[in-house]
Amino acid sequence: MLYLVATPIGDTTEITLRALEILKTCDVVICESTKEASKLLRAHGITGKTYETLDEHSTPDDKAALVPICAEKTVALVTDCGTPGFCDPGADLVRLCRQKNIKVKSVLGASALMGLLSLSGQRIDEFLFRGFVPAESEARAKALKDLTKEKRAIILMDTPYRLKKTLGDMKEHFSNRKFLLTLNLSQEDETILEGNIDKLISGLPYDKAEFMLLIYPA
Known part of the structure; x- marks a missing residue:
């Protein structure tokens, strides 16, 4: 299962309760920057997560390697700020997961x-x-x-x-x-x-x- 988790565009408290619950319980967080993602999670008392990276430098092979993780685990995809998959490489992962019939759900937030x-x-x-x-x-x-x-x-x-x-x-x-x-x-x-x-x-x-x-x- 892949969750598209919107994160704050500024104020770190501008995040939904559902997003925090997904981030607390997921197995893996896929992010653009582990530094930015871990900083946000720590601000909400969430630690000890496994991170994978998806950014503008990710190759097609890098993206393909994330698909089995999404099939086998509960995964949260985040961007540095805002909604993943919107003007960022997350859209490629969404498409690949849908092609493999992996469930993708949106966790809406700040826009x-x-x-x-x-x-x-x-x-x-x-x-x-x-x-x-x-x-x-x-x-x-x-x-x-x-x-x-x-x-x-x-x-x-x-x-x-x-x-x-x-x-x-x-x-x-x-x-x-x-x-x-x-x-x-x-x-x-x-x-x-x-x-x-x-x-x-x-x-x-x-x-x-x-x-x-x-x-x-x-």
């Missing part, structure tokens, strides 16, 4: 995506979730140019160190749109910025932060 939408103050009934645009310059520029044709709301995310680069990209491609930027959601230094791109850039308090960006409809 940066829902947090972003709820903070908009607008009814956004339709949106395009684009997630991570390519990192390579030429592919990135093409992806952003293609997105300029989209009139619906667009949601982007990227690694913390690409925060300033992403805002620079928005100035180049979406200078006529309005934005909502969330930084470090659910953490002590949570910051919400809204307005045109110049306002976001001038008001940016950090060079690096966990972020999601909502481009409002045209």
Whole structure:
């Protein structure tokens, strides 16, 4: 059995009772980083777990090797923060387990995506979730140019160190749109910025932060 256990995106207490019960009773925790996962579990008094790693460097053979573990044991899959299988390699393990008829269950929790939408103050009934645009310059520029044709709301995310680069990209491609930027959601230094791109850039308090960006409809 594989449980997809959502973990806090900031405050360590932002986790469900069901998630804690699964983490306490499971045989194995599959995680992106044993350091981050063990730190979270220790914060809730959970120790002595067996860990396996699944991250962006995991090979197809690495992922395949996790499938028998999920078949034979009770396994919790976690990401460093948020919901596993959403914009991370966990999706590959879910697919492999389903192909082998191994039960997969979701243990819902905190969601940066829902947090972003709820903070908009607008009814956004339709949106395009684009997630991570390519990192390579030429592919990135093409992806952003293609997105300029989209009139619906667009949601982007990227690694913390690409925060300033992403805002620079928005100035180049979406200078006529309005934005909502969330930084470090659910953490002590949570910051919400809204307005045109110049306002976001001038008001940016950090060079690096966990972020999601909502481009409002045209």
